[in-house]
Amino acid sequence: VTERLRELFEDLLVDEPEPNFTIDEVVQDGYEEQHKWQRRRPMLVGVAAAVVFLLAGIVARSWNGDEDLVTRSGGWSTTSSPTTAERPASSTTAAPSTTTPSTTATSATTTSATSATTASDPPAGGGGGGGGGGGEELLPDPGFEASPPGWDDFGPSTVLAVSSAARNGRHALAVTTRAGGPERVVTGTTNDPVEVTTTSGVRYTGTCWVRSAQAIEVRVQLQEYTADWVRSGDPTPSNPVALSDPGRWYQVGVTHTGSGDGHLLPLTVFTDDVFSGDAPLLVDDCSLTAG
Amino acid sequence: LRSADDDEGFRTFASERLPHLRRVAFLICGDWHLADDAVSTVLVKLYTRWNQLGSVRNLDGYVRTMLVRAVIDERRRPWRREETMTALPDTGPSAGGEQLDHLILRDALARMPPRRRAVLVLRYFEGLTVEETAQAMGCAEGTVKSQTARALASLRDLLPAEDLLLEGS
Numbered sequence: 001v002t003e004r005l006r007e008l009f010e011d012l013l014v015d016e017p018e019p020n021f022t023i024d025e026v027v028q029d030g031y032e033e034q035h036k037w038q039r040r041r042p043m044l045v046g047v048a049a050a051v052v053f054l055l056a057g058i059v060a061r062s063w064n065g066d067e068d069l070v071t072r073s074g075g076w077s078t079t080s081s082p083t084t085a086e087r088p089a090s091s092t093t094a095a096p097s098t099t100t101p102s103t104t105a106t107s108a109t110t111t112s113a114t115s116a117t118t119a120s121d122p123p124a125g126g127g128g129g130g131g132g133g134g135g136e137e138l139l140p141d142p143g144f145e146a147s148p149p150g151w152d153d154f155g156p157s158t159v160l161a162v163s164s165a166a167r168n169g170r171h172a173l174a175v176t177t178r179a180g181g182p183e184r185v186v187t188g189t190t191n192d193p194v195e196v197t198t199t200s201g202v203r204y205t206g207t208c209w210v211r212s213a214q215a216i217e218v219r220v221q222l223q224e225y226t227a228d229w230v231r232s233g234d235p236t237p238s239n240p241v242a243l244s245d246p247g248r249w250y251q252v253g254v255t256h257t258g259s260g261d262g263h264l265l266p267l268t269v270f271t272d273d274v275f276s277g278d279a280p281l282l283v284d285d286c287s288l289t290a291g
Numbered sequence: 292l293r294s295a296d297d298d299e300g301f302r303t304f305a306s307e308r309l310p311h312l313r314r315v316a317f318l319i320c321g322d323w324h325l326a327d328d329a330v331s332t333v334l335v336k337l338y339t340r341w342n343q344l345g346s347v348r349n350l351d352g353y354v355r356t357m358l359v360r361a362v363i364d365e366r367r368r369p370w371r372r373e374e375t376m377t378a379l380p381d382t383g384p385s386a387g388g389e390q391l392d393h394l395i396l397r398d399a400l401a402r403m404p405p406r407r408r409a410v411l412v413l414r415y416f417e418g419l420t421v422e423e424t425a426q427a428m429g430c431a432e433g434t435v436k437s438q439t440a441r442a443l444a445s446l447r448d449l450l451p452a453e454d455l456l457l458e459g460s
Contacts, residue, residue, distance in 0.1 A: 012318065012396070012400075013317070016313075016323075030338025030339050031338070033335055157332065183325075
């Protein structure tokens, strides 16, 4: 009875091409994958002094740029005036930034509800580290500093590497792909292991800071899974944020309201504009907070 | 530390399973390049974990679960729902009944949601039981049964009854 179906499947395999990789390449890639975090460490120690020296300048410079974005991202979940009024310094720096096209602004507008409780809860904190000022940080490795890393690849051909081009701390994550196109393939990273479990009705805010030398579009998304990793409902993606300025970190964020209790909630940041050989998508200072 | 013996064990396993894994991945996604991407990703991951797999009794099942996740999960995101089966072998026009079935199956598979296609491939190409399929897909056995029933129903509508007597299977 089912033999016929099996035969038909085998008919579909008639033009089977040779694999486009060898076991040797797999072993090589696997070996590098296994050792990339350790390999980087001595090198990083070597340049640590230089990094520390440069960091002061970089932080000082990016601080001003970040400030603009934080203010505008504040506008995403807080339409009420008290929050901005409490931060006069931010609102003054925000004035010139209005010339920037609004498509590049933080995009977590996918859920529109703005209640009084969330209005008093700015997701990006005061512009410092990932989620400093908001609720408690739920990600074990928000800034890509841990070893082994608390992040895994997202997308079938994704390649992850440590980058010293950090926004804060010592490391950022560089996301590239082996996929050569022309078909677009999702490339990104998702936090792993996932320790966040949802409470129904609670709002979760996920954000990441991203940068790229190429003008790509990036999104973050939150997706609930049951305890045994079955998807529960559809993912909540953010609107895409266009990284039009290669020298600048952009914040991209999304809010998602928990639909069930005890569901796993990984945070994912991804693009489908990157192909093999392209500049990496740099990710740093992610945050996932509740409330 | 890296031991040559461990590599040897991995190499033997990977070379042995490679052709079959590629075929399963191809039948699920319909594109040899994506199938190769998924299989090589899974094998690289498997290599990095090879020494910690002592406690895994059913290694084939473990690899299959990884593979199905790699092939489906990325391809069923809402913005990736464009046609996926475009790269299936084009056998050209033919009037033969054999060829016609071939084309009909190809179209029917292309129109199915990826998870349903995967259930069909695992059950009727790999020959897995409902339980094994559920394990590979990370879903309940009832879901496998209902997806199978729906997939077979849509095929039954398309194929001549005398060719595909799938009632009661």
